[in-house]
Amino acid sequence: MRFYSALLHLYPSSFRAEYGGEMRAILGVRLRQTTGKLSRLMVWAETIADVVVNAVAAHWDILRQDLRYTARTLARSPGFTLTAILVTALGIGANTAAFSVADFVFLRPLPYADADRLVKLWERPPGYRNEVSPALFREWKTSSKSFEAMGAYFGMAVNLVGQGDPQRLESSAVTADLLPMLGVQPILGRLFNAAEERENNTGPVVLSYGVWQSQFGGDKGIIGRSIILDGNPRVVVGVMPMDFRFPNRDVALWRLMGTDEQSDDDIGNTYWEVLAKVRQGVTVEQARAEMDLIARRLEQKYPNDLQDMGVYVYQLHDEFSNQSRLLLLALCGAAACVLLIACANLANLLLARALTRRKEMLVRTALGAGRERLVRQSMTESLVLAAAGGTLGVVVAFLAVPLLTRLVPMTLPIAESPSIDPRVLLFAGLLTAITGICFGVLPAWRSAGQLDLGGLGDGARSGGGRRQRARSALVIAEVSATVVLLISAGLLMRALLRLQRVDPGFKAERVLTLRTALPMSRYDSTARRAAYYRDVLAGVRGIPGVSSAAYITSLPIAATGGVWPVVPEGRSLTRAETENASSRFATPGYFASLGIPLRRGRDVSDTDETDQPWVAVVSESFAKHYWPNEDPLGKRFKFLSDVRTVVGVVGDVRMRGPEQPSEPQVYLAYKQIRDGQSLFYAPRDLVIRSSVPAATVIPVVRRIVRQVDPQQPISNIKMMSTIVSDVTAARSVQVRVLIAFAAVAFLLAAIGIHGLLSFTVSSRQHEIGVRMALGAQRGDIVRLVMWQGVVLAAVGVLPGLAIAYAAGRAMQSLLAGVEPGDAVTFAAAGLLCVVMTLVGSLLPTMRAARVDPATAFRADA
Amino acid sequence: MAYTDSDIDALLPLPAATFHILLALAKEDRHGYAVIQDVEQRTSGEIRLSAGTLYRSIQRMLDQGLLRETRDRPAPEFDDERRRYYRITPFGEAVAGAEARRMADLVRMARAQGLVLGKA
Numbered sequence: 017m018r019f020y021s022a023l024l025h026l027y028p029s030s031f032r033a034e035y036g037g038e039m040r041a042i043l044g045v046r047l048r049q050t051t052g053k054l055s056r057l058m059v060w061a062e063t064i065a066d067v068v069v070n071a072v073a074a075h076w077d078i079l080r081q082d083l084r085y086t087a088r089t090l091a092r093s094p095g096f097t098l099t100a101i102l103v104t105a106l107g108i109g110a111n112t113a114a115f116s117v118a119d120f121v122f123l124r125p126l127p128y129a130d131a132d133r134l135v136k137l138w139e140r141p142p143g144y145r146n147e148v149s150p151a152l153f154r155e156w157k158t159s160s161k162s163f164e165a166m167g168a169y170f171g172m173a174v175n176l177v178g179q180g181d182p183q184r185l186e187s188s189a190v191t192a193d194l195l196p197m198l199g200v201q202p203i204l205g206r207l208f209n210a211a212e213e214r215e216n217n218t219g220p221v222v223l224s225y226g227v228w229q230s231q232f233g234g235d236k237g238i239i240g241r242s243i244i245l246d247g248n249p250r251v252v253v254g255v256m257p258m259d260f261r262f263p264n265r266d267v268a269l270w271r272l273m274g275t276d277e278q279s280d281d282d283i284g285n286t287y288w289e290v291l292a293k294v295r296q297g298v299t300v301e302q303a304r305a306e307m308d309l310i311a312r313r314l315e316q317k318y319p320n321d322l323q324d325m326g327v328y329v330y331q332l333h334d335e336f337s338n339q340s341r342l343l344l345l346a347l348c349g350a351a352a353c354v355l356l357i358a359c360a361n362l363a364n365l366l367l368a369r370a371l372t373r374r375k376e377m378l379v380r381t382a383l384g385a386g387r388e389r390l391v392r393q394s395m396t397e398s399l400v401l402a403a404a405g406g407t408l409g410v411v412v413a414f415l416a417v418p419l420l421t422r423l424v425p426m427t428l429p430i431a432e433s434p435s436i437d438p439r440v441l442l443f444a445g446l447l448t449a450i451t452g453i454c455f456g457v458l459p460a461w462r463s464a465g466q467l468d469l470g471g472l473g474d475g476a477r478s479g480g481g482r483r484q485r486a487r488s489a490l491v492i493a494e495v496s497a498t499v500v501l502l503i504s505a506g507l508l509m510r511a512l513l514r515l516q517r518v519d520p521g522f523k524a525e526r527v528l529t530l531r532t533a534l535p536m537s538r539y540d541s542t543a544r545r546a547a548y549y550r551d552v553l554a555g556v557r558g559i560p561g562v563s564s565a566a567y568i569t570s571l572p573i574a575a576t577g578g579v580w581p582v583v584p585e586g587r588s589l590t591r592a593e594t595e596n597a598s599s600r601f602a603t604p605g606y607f608a609s610l611g612i613p614l615r616r617g618r619d620v621s622d623t624d625e626t627d628q629p630w631v632a633v634v635s636e637s638f639a640k641h642y643w644p645n646e647d648p649l650g651k652r653f654k655f656l657s658d659v660r661t662v663v664g665v666v667g668d669v670r671m672r673g674p675e676q677p678s679e680p681q682v683y684l685a686y687k688q689i690r691d692g693q694s695l696f697y698a699p700r701d702l703v704i705r706s707s708v709p710a711a712t713v714i715p716v717v718r719r720i721v722r723q724v725d726p727q728q729p730i731s732n733i734k735m736m737s738t739i740v741s742d743v744t745a746a747r748s749v750q751v752r753v754l755i756a757f758a759a760v761a762f763l764l765a766a767i768g769i770h771g772l773l774s775f776t777v778s779s780r781q782h783e784i785g786v787r788m789a790l791g792a793q794r795g796d797i798v799r800l801v802m803w804q805g806v807v808l809a810a811v812g813v814l815p816g817l818a819i820a821y822a823a824g825r826a827m828q829s830l831l832a833g834v835e836p837g838d839a840v841t842f843a844a845a846g847l848l849c850v851v852m853t854l855v856g857s858l859l860p861t862m863r864a865a866r867v868d869p870a871t872a873f874r875a876d877a
Numbered sequence: 878m879a880y881t882d883s884d885i886d887a888l889l890p891l892p893a894a895t896f897h898i899l900l901a902l903a904k905e906d907r908h909g910y911a912v913i914q915d916v917e918q919r920t921s922g923e924i925r926l927s928a929g930t931l932y933r934s935i936q937r938m939l940d941q942g943l944l945r946e947t948r949d950r951p952a953p954e955f956d957d958e959r960r961r962y963y964r965i966t967p968f969g970e971a972v973a974g975a976e977a978r979r980m981a982d983l984v985r986m987a988r989a990q991g992l993v994l995g996k997a
Contacts, residue, residue, distance in 0.1 A: 035909075035932040038960065042910050042928045062927065070929030077937065 017044065023064065026071035028078055029388045078389075082396035089397070096369060097401070100362055104405020104451060106760055107358030109412025112436075112444040114351035116413065117420045118344050119443075120434035126333055127259060127430070129199020130293065135300060136335055137166075137290040137307065140326035148290050151283040152314070156290070156327075159310050162303035166292040167194030169263065174245045174271075175535045177727045179231045184533060184731030185268040187221075187245075192272060195222065197293050198262060204228075205239040205254035208272040220272050221245070222254040224261075227268040245271070247537030261429040263289065283321045284581075291332065304329040320590050336425035339675075342830050343750045344423055349823065350504065350757045353497040355447070359455045360490040360497075361764045366398060366459040367487055368775055391460045398456025399449070406448030410441065422749040458486065487775070488808060491768040495812025495849070496819065498761040502848055503820035504827075505754035506841035511832040512751050515744050518674035521667050522572065523611030527736035528710045529571055532721055532728050533700040541691050542626070545698055548724060549603050549686065550622075552702070555720035561708030566606035567686065567699035569599075572669045574732075574739050578697060579679055584642050585652040585659065597638055598671050598679045599656060601686045601699050607633075607666050609703040610736070617649050617664030624685035631685055633664035638680030655682055656694065673743040675832060703736070710735060747830075762852055765812075769856030773805055777864045785869040794865045801864045805857035813849050817842065880942075880968045888941065891976045894926055894934045899943065899965060899973040906947050908960040909935065935963065943969035 020043055024036050043063060050056050090097040125131045138145040139152065148156075148168070157166045169190040176183045192213040201207075208220055223238070232238050242249045250271065261267070294303050307327040315322050370377075377390060414436050421433040434440075532552070539545050549567050556565040569578060581594035604619050606612075615636060624631050632655065639648035639662070651662045660682075671678040686699050706713050714733060721728055741748075777784070784797055824836025834841075891899075901907060901915040913926050926934075938944045947964040965973070987993045 031932070031936065034936070038909050039928040039932060041960075042913065045910060066927035066929040070927070070933050074929075074933050074936075077933070 020063065023067045026067055027074055028071075028392075030078075031074050078392065079396065082393050083400065085393065086397045086400050090400070093369075096365065100365055100401045101405045101408060103358045103361055103764065104402055104448075105408035105412055107355035108406045108409030108444060108447050108451065109416060110351040110354045110757065111348075111447055112409055112413035112440060113416040113420060114344075114348045115443050116417055116434045116436060116440045117423055118348050119439065120430065121336070121340070121344060121424055121428065124430075126428075127200075127261075128332075131333065132331070133294045133296070134197070134332040135292050135294055135303065136328075136330050136332055137292055138328040138330070139286060140311075140328045142324050145328050147286040148288045149283050149286045150278050150280045150288060152286075152322075153288055153290055154278075155314055155317075156307070156310060159313070160292075160303075160306055162294055162298045162306045163292040164295045165193050165197045166290065167191045167197055168273075168288040168290050169194055169270075170287050170289060171263070171267070173533055173731075174269075175247075175533065175727075175729050176231065176243065176245055177247075177729075178244045182727050182729035183231065184531065184729045185227060186266040187269045187271055188263060188267045189271045189273045189277070191278065194291060195262075195270065197291060198260075200257065200260050202254035203257045204236065205252070207254055208270075212272060213275060213278075219249070219251045220253040221250045222256060222270045223252055224256055224268050225258040228255045245269075246535035259431070261431070263291075263429055264426060265429065265432060283318055300329060300331060323590060333428075336427050339830060340423070340425040340427075340746070342827050343746055346504065346508070346823075346827050346830070347420075347423065347750055347753060350501055350754050353501050354757050354760060355451070357494045357497045357761050357764045359451055360494045361768050362398075362401070362451075362455040363458050364487055364490045364768055364771055366394075366455060367490075368771060370394070370459045371775070394460035395453070395456050398460070399452040402448050402452030402455070406444055406451070409448070410436065410444050413440070413444065419749065420753070422746045484776075487772050491765070491772050491808050492812040494761075494765040494768045495809055495852075496816035498758070498765040498852070499813050499816025499845055499849060500820045500823060501754070501758040501761045502845040503817070503841055504823050505751065505758040506844055507824050507831055507834055507836065507838055508747070508751045508754060508827075510834045510838060510841060511830060512744060512747050514834060515674045515747070515832050516741075518670065520572065520674065520740055521612060521669035522736075524736040524740045526705060526707065527610060528704045528706060528713055529574075529701055529732070529734055529736055529739070530704075530714075530717065530730055531701050531732040532730055534698060534728070536695040536698070539698070540695060542687060542689050546687050549699065551724045552720055553603065553605075555723070556702070556704055556717055559706070559713060559716050562704055562706045562713065564605050564609040565702065565704045566609045567603045568606050568701050568703060569601045569697045569699050571701050571703070571736070571739060572610075572671045573673045573743055574701075574734075576672050580656050582638075582642070582682070583654040585654065595641075596679050597634075597655070597682045599682045599684060599697065601689065601694075601697055602633075602683045603686045603699060606683070606703065609705045611705070612669060613667040615665045615667060617662070619664060620683060620685040622687070625687045626690065628688075630658050630660045630688050631663040632660035633666055633683040634662055635668045635681040636665055637668050638682065639665050641680060656684070658688075660684065673740075675743070701732075762848065766852045766856040769805055769808055769853060770859060772808065773801060773857055773860035774863070776804060777801060777860045777867075781867055784864055784867045785871075788867065789869040797864050797867070798861050801861045802857050805853050805861075809849055809853040813846070820845070880971065884968070885972050885975045888943075888972055889976055889979055891972065892934070893924075894930050895938060895943070896973065896976055897924060897926070898931070898934055898938065899969055899976075902944065902963055902965040903970070903973065906949065906962045906964045908962050910960075912963070938969070942966055943972055 192208045579596045897916045901912045
């Protein structure tokens with residue numbers, strides 16, 4: 017029977033209290049009437065089934081009743097209902113959106129087999145990381161034991177012709193063991209194999225699904241077909257699945273590197289990226305330790321080139337910047353703050369509502385509703401509100417996620433934007449349940465716990481000290497979280513403004529840029545390229561409205577590579593001692609086109625040819641670094657395997673954008689390249705300064721390029737100003753979201769203060785009336801109410817300031833030099849809190865000041 | 878308690894357990910276990926209400942106003958103070974009658990189609 021009593025706990029307690037005794041009695045009778053073990057066993061089996069089925073049904077009955085009751089009561093106060101749902105939707109929407117991006121970037125494993133064992137290896141000269149040379153890769157591969165496979169790749173854009181308009185495609189040249197390591201099978205054909213690599217067969221390519229569809233119409237007979245890339249025939253051997261991306265989402269095809277490409281012996285020629293798979297049972301730390309040992313050994317073997325050279329071993333999944341991580345974490349933190357504030361606000365709304373419904377609750381208690389039923393009813397109500405808010409929140413998240421895609425690091429091999437999938441929905445559901453319970457449970461217990469029938473006769477005025485304290489604590493928490501959000505958003509906004517004000521060293525306005533990358537199979541002679549540039553530039557400069565145009569190897573900010581060591585004439589330096597400068601080949605007019613000031617000497621010219629002295633135009637910082645207090649003009653240095661003479665000095669450009677320091681710059685004459693050499697650095701980006709809109713210039717440029725070379729694709733059409741603003745795009749999205757969060761928090765906290773003070777005023781109307789009757793002035797009453805608002809705000813602001821400072825310290829690397837305790841931001845946040853307090857206190861104070869002592873007494877009569 | 882035809886119609890058709898409980902209480906007040914026994918006897922053991930089904934039905938029927946709990950107790954020698962006694966309300970009688978008529982109509986219709994053997 018004790019077992020049965022325990023079983024009866026499955027029923028709602030009100031049901032158990034009502035009928036438990038009789039049910040036990042009935043079972044007792046049945047057991048007495050039953051003889052035989054088997055029969056008694058049958059009775060027990062029936063009884064257990066009966067309890068389970070009917071307990072569920074009884075709970076469902078109550079739930080249905082509560083839901084009906086909730087629907088009725090909520091419909092009676094649509095203002096409250098709407099506010100509660102909107103506030104919840106905002107909190108849950110913000111968090112669901114933030115989670116979907118964070119989950120996508122941080123938590124989800126990459127879409128490869130054994131993704132947690134994939135690591136990237138980098139060369140580690142003191143202070144930074146670097147790509148790897150083929151020679152070093154071979155050393156690593158033959159001497160390491162921690163990896164079951166190691167492969168290399170490098171990115172390279174290629175021209176595809178013969179499929180409609182010529183196309184510029186991102187490609188990746190890979191070693192044969194790279195793709196199999198990822199464990200993804202092609203949907204058509206096969207991957208590369210080692211035999212092809214040994215045959216030095218540079219023919220085969222594997223296509224991405226995207227390029228297969230867009231360029232080849234999804235032709236299933238593509239395998240074995242020959243396509244023309246950069247003028248060379250290549251054979252398609254495979255097509256990858258739609259969601260396969262490596263190393264990033266832009267790569268359209270993979271080409272097998274031949275052994276001749278792989279056999280380069282220059283250990284300083286670093287341009288490969290290395291991917292490896294750690295052996296089963298070996299940790300990343302062990303692999304790292306082994307690579308450190310190998311680095312020490314190689315240091316002795318190549319003392320000039322590999323002195324102090326370490327190895328970075330990162331998990332592939334961590335291949336994004338600390339900045340990306342912080343931006344996202346800050347976003348999540350802010351979203352959590354919004355939810356906290358939303359919950360506090362709702363708990364407060366419900367507490368206030370519970371007080372106004374005290375009489376109703378008392379009546380229901382008097383009619384026999386147990387405490388448990390009231391709590392349950394109250395919880396149903398808050399869960400219904402939370403569920404409605406949560407559903408709307410998922411819609412909010414659905415709309416918000418596309419706005420956040422800028423926060424997904426481009427370096428990860430994942431889609432551009434996360435999707436709202438079952439995982440995210442589960443998260444939203446959990447959050448909704450937790451939210452509903454959090455903001456429902458306190459008011460529920462409070463409203464049920466403090467009921468006593470004495471309250472029925474009373475004017476039901478006072479909220480009771482404890483409850484008032486609970487509500488004050490909630491408002492204080494709201495104020496604190498708001499301060500944190502205001503200050504964090506403020507700091508990040510100041511950082512953004514500071515970055516946007518940084519002078520990039522050129523004038524980006526009204527500059528159109530586009531790329532015509534020449535296929536080196538047809539353009540390996542410098543004279544042929546020069547003829548191409550001459551013809552295109554002559555045409556472009558003739559377009560009405562175009563003031564200047566030039567070709568350059570790569571645009572600042574858009575490309576950061578091409579960094580080479582500098583050896584000034586008369587000095588000999590090891591690799592560790594040399595410093596690097598970024599190099600670009602330019603046609604005359606580049607500085608004028610981009611608005612880079614020429615400080616001394618001259619621009620490169622059409623007459624700087626290979627039979628003339630090899631010249632260079634250098635940046636101011638370059639000149640100052642190597643020849644301080646000397647005239648740099650005429651000085652010579654070895655750079656890119658030749659000795660160059662400085663003929664001009666130009667202003668510095670921030671090649672890596674406003675946030676990172678830039679190497680000094682060297683500009684070389686476009687004709688001073690030996691045939692077949694440095695082809696990768698041949699100018700390909702066209703820079704056009706024009707006073708007419710880009711839309712009118714672009715078609716003319718297209719026509720000109722087609723006339724000069726009908727097979728030449730045009731790609732990367734962008735305004736230079738877009739390239740500059742793209743650098744801070746992720747930040748500006750994040751700052752905008754944070755400002756929106758802070759605004760919401762501000763509003764909610766003001767509403768919180770308002771709600772609490774309004775309640776105080778109405779519940780202390782009697783007291784205020786007495787005070788006024790005893791001679792208190794309106795000013796005293798105003799002070800009385802305002803003082804409460806000020807205390808609430810002040811108590812909330814202080815911990816808020818401390819947390820905000822800590823948050824600022826945590827994201828200091830995002831602040832671009834703005835101090836975490838930035839006085840302007842803190843002052844502005846403080847001022848906003850004063851405004852918030854005033855706005856929140858205004859109406860209740862006015863109401864208090866208008867209290868008429870006579871009415872206050874009458875209301876109580 | 879005042880009620881209308883639409884109050885009655887809203888409850889039809891009745892769940893089988895509800896109808897049987899109303900039948901058991903039609904002639905006399907009974908406690909829960911007595912209801913179970915009465916239903917079992919009247920249906921020759923075919924229907925045996927479980928305790929859970931019984932009390933869940935009773936709870937709902939009290940809410941619906943089909944029954945009420947009665948304070949009239951039997952003579953002390955037959956009484957057990959743990960027991961609660963239930964009485965059918967006039968509304969309960971009306972609902973039971975309406976349900977019986979509804980079923981009789983159904984049977985008539987079935988018979989007209991030759992689906993039931995025997996006389997009306």
